[in-house]
Amino acid sequence: MSINYEYYKIFYYAAKYKNFTQAASALGSSQPNVTRIMKLLETELNCKLFVREPRGIELTDEGKRLYAHVKAAVIRLEHVQEELSVRMPGTGTAVIGATETALHLFLLDALHEFKEAYPKIRIKIQNHTTPEILKNLAFGRLDFAVLTTPFELQKSFVSSELLTFREILVTGTRYANLAEGTWQIEQLKDYPWVGLSKETATYEHYKQFFSERQIEMEPDMEAMTSDLLIPLIRNNFGIGFVPEMLAHPLLQRQILVHVPLACDLPERKICLVFDKDRARNPVSVELQKYLKKYILYTDKR
Incomplete structure (x- = not known):
């Protein structure tokens, strides 16, 4: 035959x-x-x-x-x-998908150092929501992904934790009075809220958080990407959750105001994900190893 x-x-x-x-x-x-x-x-x-x-x-x-x-x-x-097809060290291309939060919390810094060490390696970044990145990974359009929890993986996907982070509730100067005292989340439901859109993992994360407290909550102002959250909040469109690491410099400059809560916000993770059923690009394998070492030897954890 x-x-x-x-x-x-x-x-x-x-x-x-x-x-x-x-x-x-x-x-x-x-x-x-x-x-x-x-x-x-x-x-x-x-x-x-x-x-x-x-x-x-x-x-x-x-x-x-x-x-x-x-x-x-x-x-x-x-x-x-x-x-x-393993190439000589220092050459090749890696295609990765990354969320805004992952990029700003550590990935941009890590990739900058990687490019300094391996200037001839090309890196292509697709910046989407977590669900969209997982779809592209399943279709073989990415070598690997760096994602923000929560997410659901198909059976062939392998996930490893890179770092954990916490978010805090912040506001602009218009609601600076909220810095006084400690608030139950229920006491803040009548304030305007800024959050991410329904297409994001963060939206699902906080939908669950509010649901556990029997609170119905929809953002008054929705952003498609997390890099828009802080500009909207600092311009007094409302209160919202942002990663503490990103808020810290603006809190020090008194551009943002921390709203203390009586409850702890759930911890979140940034994870590296790849498809074990696909051949692994040698360059992307080395980049994944580099990212894990970067986290290990910096204070990002």
């Missing part, structure tokens, strides 16, 4: 995502092309590999057997390719 290995590569992604459109996106192809090639493969093998369901596609028994073998072969080939 003459084997077209490209067909099996496309089958692997179609079976992995159980969706021809997502497979096409991961492959940089089109949905009609993926559909056409899967029909050709079924014709060549003389069996049906997929059945259509309301929410996508499912593998037949024959499809499941084929996927088990193809998955193992693809992973082995990608690992061999990784070993053979």
Whole structure:
């Protein structure tokens, strides 16, 4: 039998995502092309590999057997390719996804030092919300991601904690009186609040926080990215939660005012995430090691 290995590569992604459109996106192809090639493969093998369901596609028994073998072969080939494609130290490209919070808390500083040490390595940064970054990682558009909790991972993703941080409640000078005393969160519900939009992990984080206290809370002013929070708060649009490390210099200059709370805010984490089922770019592997060492030998933790 003459084997077209490209067909099996496309089958692997179609079976992995159980969706021809997502497979096409991961492959940089089109949905009609993926559909056409899967029909050709079924014709060549003389069996049906997929059945259509309301929410996508499912593998037949024959499809499941084929996927088990193809998955193992693809992973082995990608690992061999990784070993053979290792470049000379100091060259290559890494594509990473990062949240605004991760960038400002440590990643920009860490990448600056990395570029000083390895000036010929190219780094491409995609800055999105946590859900969007995870989607791009699943589609193979990123080598790895640096994310802010909370998030949910698919089975093939591996996560390791880089650092923890806490947020504090702050306001602009208009509500400077809130610096006096210690407040129950319920006492502040009638003040205007500034927060991130529903598409972000931070929104879900604080939705849960308020829900546990039986408080219904929606921001009066929503920002799409966390780098807009502090400008909105310092310009007196309301009160809001920001990372303590970012607020500290503005508190010292009395541009922001700390609002003391009677309860502790939940700790949050910044994590490094990659897909173990994909071949790992040697340059990105070295960058991941560097980031972990950077955290270990600085006071960022």
